[in-house]
Amino acid sequence: MSVEETDTEVILTHPENSKTFVKILKYGATVYSWSLEGQEQLWLSSAAKLDGSKPVRGGIPLVFPVFGKNEDDEFLSKLPQHGLARNSTWEFLGQVSANPPTVQFGLGPELANPELTKLWPMDYSLILTVELGSGHLKTHIEVSNTSSSQPLKFNWLFHTYLKIADIEDTLVSNLTGAKLYDQMLQESYVDRQPVVSFHEELDRIYQRVQEDRLIQVIDKGHPIHTVKRHNLPDVVTWNPWVEKSKGMADFEPKSGFKEMVCVESGHVHSLLELQPGQSWTAYQLLYKDELNYQVL
Numbered sequence: 650m651s652v653e654e655t656d657t658e659v660i661l662t663h664p665e666n667s668k669t670f671v672k673i674l675k676y677g678a679t680v681y682s683w684s685l686e687g688q689e690q691l692w693l694s695s696a697a698k699l700d701g702s703k704p705v706r707g708g709i710p711l712v713f714p715v716f717g718k719n720e721d722d723e724f725l726s727k728l729p730q731h732g733l734a735r736n737s738t739w740e741f742l743g744q745v746s747a748n749p750p751t752v753q754f755g756l757g758p759e760l761a762n763p764e765l766t767k768l769w770p771m772d773y774s775l776i777l778t779v780e781l782g783s784g785h786l787k788t789h790i791e792v793s794n795t796s797s798s799q800p801l802k803f804n805w806l807f808h809t810y811l812k813i814a815d816i817e818d819t820l821v822s823n824l825t826g827a828k829l830y831d832q833m834l835q836e837s838y839v840d841r842q843p844v845v846s847f848h849e850e851l852d853r854i855y856q857r858v859q860e861d862r863l864i865q866v867i868d869k870g871h872p873i874h875t876v877k878r879h880n881l882p883d884v885v886t887w888n889p890w891v892e893k894s895k896g897m898a899d900f901e902p903k904s905g906f907k908e909m910v911c912v913e914s915g916h917v918h919s920l921l922e923l924q925p926g927q928s929w930t931a932y933q934l935l936y937k938d939e940l941n942y943q944v945l
């Protein structure tokens with residue numbers, strides 16, 4: 650069986666290789682494991698809560714309707730960091746294709762975390778589609794404004810924790826020339842470095858990165874992850890390094906920051922706005938590719 654559902658999760662296995670699979674928790678519709686031919690591709694904290702008591706520390710948490718904390722919007726500003734999708738239990742809508750195995754999950758205000766829904770009383774519908782290829786993982790989102798009168802304002806982001814061998818041997822490419830907001834320095838500038846390298850906590854929001862730029866994670870010269878984005882112009886790169894990791898109770902082992910890098914595809918620099926009845930779609934595709942320096 651390529652799709653297996655339990656009370657708490659859904660597991661897709663590729664029909665051509667039983668060692669290629671993806672595990673998706675209904676809580677947050679969080680992909681928390683993606684194995685490609687037996688090799689895990691995503692980082693997951695050994696202290697991550699998979700019981701619905703807290704958003705998952707690792708995998709691909711979904712960030713909606715706000716990235717970080719919003720300070721300006723009357724309703725979004727009431728929500729906790731990164732919104733409510735990652736702390737709500739989604740409905741499993743079933744399988745939509747056998748090969749590549751593809752499933753859907755749905756969320757709307759009637760299902761979402763009730764405490765948070767009180768703070769952000771909007772009408773919306775989310776459909777997440779997860780497609781497991783023999784060599785890729787595609788996560789596709791459709792957001793619809795189901796209100797008959799109110800506009801829907803939101804951010805979206807796939808908060809992807811990629812597994813790596815050693816952060817100090819890791820580079821992230823093809824962000825050169827993009828404007829960014831550096832959350833550590835709390836200032837904006839244009840990145841003139843040929844690649845991003847990591848020597849301390851790094852938390853950057855790259856803005857309006859052209860869609861044809863493939864973001865690659867490079868380990869000692871070899872590309873180990875390639876991220877393709879559609880309708881997701883902003884790219885957040887994050888590594889918590891030593892001190893921030895110590896401060897996160899669900900981040901274990903404490904040396905785990907060496908084996909992860911977040912490359913997060915989103916629409917977070919500005920809010921999207923849908924009029925009643927409108928929908929918006931986007932996707933992130935994770936796969937392996939040749940080294941492809943598009944900008945130096």
Ligand SMILES: O=P(O)(O)OC[C@H]1O[C@H](O)[C@H](O)[C@@H](O)[C@@H]1O
Nearest residue numbers: 730731832852853885886887911
């Ligand atoms: O601890 P969380 O709420 O999951 O956030 C984890 C991280 O998410 C993003 O990468 C932000 O840019 C970081 O500033 C934040 O620390």
